[in-house]
Amino acid sequence: MKKLLLMLAAVALPTGVTLAEEKADAAKADVKITITGNDQMKYDKSEIEAKAGQTIAITLKNIGALPKEAMGHNVVILKPGSDLIKFALGGIANKAGGYLPTEATLAAQIVAHTKILGPKEEETIVFKVDAAGDYPYLCTFPGHFGVMKGVIKVK
Numbered sequence: 001m002k003k004l005l006l007m008l009a010a011v012a013l014p015t016g017v018t019l020a021e022e023k024a025d026a027a028k029a030d031v032k033i034t035i036t037g038n039d040q041m042k043y044d045k046s047e048i049e050a051k052a053g054q055t056i057a058i059t060l061k062n063i064g065a066l067p068k069e070a071m072g073h074n075v076v077i078l079k080p081g082s083d084l085i086k087f088a089l090g091g092i093a094n095k096a097g098g099y100l101p102t103e104a105t106l107a108a109q110i111v112a113h114t115k116i117l118g119p120k121e122e123e124t125i126v127f128k129v130d131a132a133g134d135y136p137y138l139c140t141f142p143g144h145f146g147v148m149k150g151v152i153k154v155k
């Protein structure tokens with residue numbers, strides 16, 4: 001009987017964050033930003049402002065029409081002081097992993113990221129910026145980081 005109760009308890013435990021919870025988190029965020037990415041390989045924002053301790057919800061929308069394999073976009077937020085070029089090059093061969101570097105020191109620079117989005121897809125990420133600083137962000141789809149980048153200025 002005790003064993004059965006334990007099993008029931010295990011089943012009742014949450015198995016992960018649901019979409020509804022994600023949406024609730026995003027709605028509660030201190031800073032809510034939508035960034036678009038298009039077929040011209042451009043984000044529509046290159047600077048976002050926030051204060052230390054705030055939570056930020058970023059929705060990335062791919063407003064292009066080209067197929068994901070040709071013009072997919074993500075947004076990856078990095079810790080202050082991260083080397084954008086090193087990071088992007090580190091992930092360039094990792095198609096299955098959303099073009100994110102797997103090497104430990106580079107992977108440790110990630111604050112938050114979306115997956116690679118195809119045309120008309122969108123994803124919201126919610127994260128907290130604990131300390132002041134310039135948090136760079138970029139698209140790691142091969143060849144995009146030179147122009148698809150920006151900075152979150154946290155004061």
Ligand SMILES: [Cu+2]
Nearest residue numbers: 073139141144
């Ligand atoms: Cu891109």
